[in-house]
Amino acid sequence: MPPLVVRLGMSLTHSPLGLPSVFGAPDAMQAGLGGDPIAQLLIALVAIALVIVIGKFVLSLAWRLVTIGVVVVAIIYGLSAVGVF
Template structure:
């Protein structure tokens, strides 16, 4: 069983030899980049939202004369 899995890349070696195989590889690579980017942007959006709330809260406190920094 593992012998078959070990030789699978050799059997599919010609897959990237034709233009359709190369196009598929590029599309898969773009999909991976988009997926990772979506995850990173999701985290970044949360951080920006938290920062906006904190800074807004500090601004409101400063209107009432409370100095926190």
């Protein structure tokens, strides 16, 4: 492998594919729960599930607010059309 020029105090290591990495040793990046492909899939699915659950809650709340707004505006419009408001 040809020598690498290191600038600004960065040290480069090589990945198993022969590509340089500025994040450190490749084994250090794969340590922990995210190192296994099945674990990465599990993490991704849990993240998607959280987004769906939180989105469902926010949308149900937004739907209620829109419904309340429509009712309030309809009441105000009805009262102003009759001349009470």
